[in-house]
Amino acid sequence: MSHLSDAQLQELNHTLREEKKDLERHFSANGEENSALGESLTDSTGDLSTVDNHPGDLGTEVFERERDLAVNDSLREELDQINGALERMNKGTYGVCEVCGRDIPFERLQAIPYTAYCVDDTPERSLRSDRPVEEQVITPPPTGAGEGRQEHDRRFDDADAWESVEEYGTSNTPAMAAKRDVEDYDDGM
Incomplete structure (x- = not known):
């Protein structure tokens, strides 16, 4: 027996279906059923060749494409979580933490309707701990660099x-x- 009332389940179901429709509309409007690949650089810019473009323009295009692909990956993950939540609703396991089995409070489900975890068991999403390779070869500036720059007023600088x-x-x-x-x-x- 679910701890959620029928009205609460209906509200959450409606929210999940609306979010799912919005995400599916996003993917179909952008013509990216396979959002991991996207289109080629030539297709996205409309240029027949990128030879005459400034390297900065190409860098901007590459950055924009990478950002769009990252956003699409995030939205695809959210869509998968929504589909999982709708599946759990059909099975009757929606609103129950997958780790500890406790009920997930209605307020949490209102905020994040596709969550499968209570607050205590939410998987930690931290930044990567490995640092860029460049940091191993960069030497710090010498101590005192920049200090007392205007100290000697009469010197040419x-x-x-x-x-x-x-x-x-x-x-x-x-x-x-x-x-x-x-x-x-x-x-x-």
């Missing part, structure tokens, strides 16, 4: 570079000068 170069003139014409009626390059400064 990057901030003084423009003033030194500007003494020899700039490419500004008298027409670009901030003052009016400038006829000489040196008067416009």
